[in-house]
Amino acid sequence: MAVRTGEQYLEGIRDGREVWLDGKRVDDVTTHPKLARMARTMASVYDLQHDPALRDKMTFTSPSSGEPVALSYIVPRSQDDLMRRKRALEIIAGSVNGMLGRTPDYVNICIVAARQMAHVYGRNDSRFGDNMVAYHEYVRENDLCITHTFGHPQVDRSVAVSELADPYIALGIVDTSSEGVIVRGAKLLATLAPFSDEIFAPVYRPLREDAPEDEPYCIGFSIPVNTPGLKFICRQAYDGGKSLYDYPLSGQFDEMDCLATFDNVLIPWDRVFSYRDVPLGNEAVRKVTLWRGYMQQVAVKNQAKLELILGMLHQISDGIGISRFDQVREKVSEVIDILATNNAFLRAAEADAEPVDGGMGEGIWLASEPLMAMRHWYPDAYQRVTQIIQQLCAGGLMLTPSEADINGPLSADIEKFYQGATLQARDRIRLFRLAWDLIGTEFGSRQTLYERYFNGDVVQLRQRRFASYDYSRADAALASFFDRM
Ligand SMILES: Cc1cc2nc3c(=O)[nH]c(=O)nc-3n(C[C@H](O)[C@H](O)[C@H](O)COP(=O)(O)OP(=O)(O)OC[C@H]3O[C@@H](n4cnc5c(N)ncnc54)[C@H](O)[C@@H]3O)c2cc1C
Structure with missing residues (x-):
């Protein structure tokens, strides 16, 4: 097909x-x-x-x-x-x-x-x-659509998955047969699961190599989302069925996040990628850096999103007559800088693309250094963008009557009191409703959370960065500084 x-x-x-x-x-x-x-x-x-x-x-x-x-x-x-x-x-x-x-x-x-x-x-x-x-x-x-799940349920992060009270909270192997592997337990999070054809669940969290009880949790696979025994539990939906004028984002883009539960689900052998080999599973966690591919999509997505936000801030600043204030200009410029920095990280990663696994793998992928820096930087940068939206819109985020109000008996009042310096009321309210849906509604809050966590926990990523970084150039620079003294 x-x-x-x-x-x-x-x-x-x-x-x-x-x-x-x-x-x-x-x-x-x-x-x-x-x-x-x-x-x-x-x-x-x-x-x-x-x-x-x-x-x-x-x-x-x-x-x-x-x-x-x-x-x-x-x-x-x-x-x-x-x-x-x-x-x-x-x-x-x-x-x-x-x-x-x-x-x-x-x-x-x-x-x-x-x-x-x-x-x-x-x-x-x-x-x-x-x-x-x-x-x-x-x-x-x-041409299939796929969701992926990397993590284990957030029950007790202080113990290994095999030490949880029930051995099948985290997804683990129950049995094997000539047909495949039977698994039970749960994986999180499966964004887009209700709208996907397949679920991809690679081994992507390290396990203990000296603990045989961790071995059943070393299972990586992909299966159709309608496989018997596989269920998706959705979070609350954010599309309330209201007009797109009122909820321009929630009404179109609620991609949904789910917990995936597996109740004795059969994974056919030809869909298994990792099986009970913990040292190799851990090597895959370290070396199969999927982000060296998908971060290209992430940066392109960031660019599209930041351009929309910038257009919105530009129009709001002009629309309510605040663009002449220096501090407003500075804040809008900060968003421009974040957009340009995002694009620069991506260009550097593309320009320095490398053979996969030093030529052992197939083809090329993006350079890791700029991507890693971007991955650690962007959650805070996006949060700063949301603060700027809040600071520039201020109480205007509450001057957001619904489409029904605009078309109702108070329309003349609304036209008078909700207009902007350069905007009619309907256009001004539309802009502020967009801003609110970006940062204030349930959809907007989830967007901010998504940008913080979808790509992993920066706290732990930075700890790993600290432990694995090659400090030789930095150490040599310091040594040569002291040598020259
Ligand atoms: C909107 C959204 C969509 C997502 N979509 C997907 C998806 O499609 N597929 C997918 O696989 N995942 C997805 N995720 C999950 C995402 O990968 C995780 O949220 C992220 O890796 C953090 O893990 P956690 O949420 O389990 O937090 P936890 O690991 O439980 O962390 C909770 C807190 O404890 C701290 N903490 C935990 N362990 C340690 C430690 N060892 N050392 C120091 N601090 C620690 C963390 O810093 C954090 O503050 C999504 C997340 C969100 C919010």
Whole structure:
């Protein structure tokens, strides 16, 4: 199958999957009142690949079928490949203004990066490396949408997963058969799960090599989301079905986050990538740095989102006559700097792209240093952006009557009291409702939380950075300074 249309994508996710929301099982995620608009947004992303003006920019020729397939599935081998992939990412991020972290390209690129490192998965048993390569080809040829889950339930972080009161809180192996591995337990978080075709659950958290009881937790795999025994428990939905004028973001982009629970779920052998080999699993955690692929999507998404925010702040500043104040200009400039810094990190990572695993892997991926610095910097930078929005909008964030008010009996009052220096009331309120949906609503708060945590916990990432950094140049610089004295 070549690239899918939005309608084919929607048809694919009407598959009996077990999604739970508000205490009820969802019959059909494409028609559920709190999920349907997001499903349609995702369908619109799939439709882009069929736009005659975009098709060639978003696809490449499959090396196996000769069909056009999504560029996010390309194994990059040159700068040209990386730049082609980036242009496709830009089209998608632009179409949703960076408001979805998980357009399908994000995990698609994870799968590419995992395939590029298939030799690690296959080191001690070639089947597992072969499975990874075959899986990449399968999802590429079927243009599938994937969610991923890396973590264990947040029950007690002070003990190892095998030490939790119930051995199947964290996902672990129950049994094996000729068909595959049976697993039980839970994984978090599965963003986009109700709208995905597959769930990818690699080994991505280290286990203790000297503790045999940790071995059953060493299992990496991918399966369809409608596999029997697999359930997704949604957080509260943020799309309340209100008009897009009132909730311009919540009403379109609630990508949903779920806990994935597995109740004796069978993982077929050809979908297993890691199995009970803790030293190798830990090596995969260290070396299969999926972010050296997907951070290209992240930075492109950041760019699209920051451009929308900048446009909004620019119009608000002019609209309510505050752009002449120096401190306002300084704050808007700070957002410009954050945007430019994001883009510079990405350009540096692209320009210094390297052969995967020093040439042991397949193709190239982005340079790690700029990406790592960006990964550690961006959560605080984004939080600063949200503070600036709050500081510049101030009480205006509360001057946000609904569309019904604007069209109601008080419309003349609203026109008079809610106007701006250069804006009619309807346009001014629309801008401030956008700002509120970005930082103040449940959707907006989740956006801020997402930017802080989706890419891992910076506290722990920096601890790892401290422990693994090569200090030789820094130490030599200090030694030479003292030598010269
Ligand atoms: C909106 C959103 C979407 C997400 N989507 C996905 C997804 O699609 N797929 C996925 O796999 N994950 C996803 N995540 C999960 C994300 O990867 C985790 O939130 C992140 O790795 C932090 O883990 P945690 O939430 O379990 O926090 P915890 O690890 O429980 O940390 C809680 C607090 O304890 C501190 N802490 C914990 N352990 C230590 C330690 N050893 N040393 C020092 N401090 C410690 C942390 O710094 C933090 O302050 C998402 C998260 C969010 C918020």
